[in-house]
Amino acid sequence: xxxxxxxxxxxxxxxxxxxxxxxxxxxxxxxxxxxxxxxxxxxxxxxxxxxxxxxxxxxxxxxxxxxxxxxxxxxxxxxxxxxxxxxxxxxxxxxxxxxxxxxxxxxxxxxxxxxxxxxxxxxxxxxxxxxxxxxxxxxxxxxxxxxxxxxxxxxxxxxxxxxxxxxxxxxxxxxxxxxxxxxxxxxxxx
Numbered sequence: 001x002x003x004x005x006x007x008x009x010x011x012x013x014x015x016x017x018x019x020x021x022x023x024x025x026x027x028x029x030x031x032x033x034x035x036x037x038x039x040x041x042x043x044x045x046x047x048x049x050x051x052x053x054x055x056x057x058x059x060x061x062x063x064x065x066x067x068x069x070x071x072x073x074x075x076x077x078x079x080x081x082x083x084x085x086x087x088x089x090x091x092x093x094x095x096x097x098x099x100x101x102x103x104x105x106x107x108x109x110x111x112x113x114x115x116x117x118x119x120x121x122x123x124x125x126x127x128x129x130x131x132x133x134x135x136x137x138x139x140x141x142x143x144x145x146x147x148x149x150x151x152x153x154x155x156x157x158x159x160x161x162x163x164x165x166x167x168x169x170x171x172x173x174x175x176x177x178x179x180x181x182x183x184x185x186x187x188x189x190x
Contacts, residue, residue: 022152026161029143033164036136037082040167043128044089050121051096057115082165089169096122133167140164 144163147156156162 019155022146022155023159025146026143026152026156026159029139029146030161032139033136033143036132036139037167039132040129040136043125043132044085047092047122047125047129050118050125051092054096054115054118054122057118082167086167086169093169129169133169137166140166 143161146152147161147163
């Protein structure tokens with residue numbers, strides 16, 4: 001009877017150690033997600049602070065377009081949800097992409113030292129956003145894997161750990177590839 005008691009105690013200790021370790025991993029990944037989201041938020045706020053400077057640089061060259069971009073650039077509503085913030089930031093990225101494209105139409109603006117410095121700052125901020133987004137998504141991936149893994153899935157349900165959404169964002173400084181359509185090419189005659 002004594003070996004059965006020893007085995008039972010050993011089994012309970014192993015199960016308890018696994019439960020504590022798994023719970024701590026959930027907490028570690030959850031905190032990593034929150035910390036990474038803070039990094040994204042800081043980089044996006046820096047980008048929002050840069051937008052008015054870009055608009056002022058453009059205003060002297062094209063008042064009409066600058067007004068358009070100023071109204072489009074006021075999307076930040078302080079939402080904390082990943083999906084809402086992702087949609088808002090995607091709209092802002094589209095506006096910034098258009099604003100940067102406007103420089104092509106105004107060679108003097110494109111050559112302006114102030115505009116070039118602002119554009120370089122935007123590039124740096126966009127790189128920071130991308131790094132923070134990658135870090136956030138790594139933590140989300142690890143957390144989601146743990147939430148769906150057996151037998152941790154039961155612990156996740158018990159303590160209310162649910163899958164998180166990845167943060168996706170098209171950056172304003174990314175260049176889109178041109179569309180190539182081969183359907184309009186002539187058919188070879190036999």
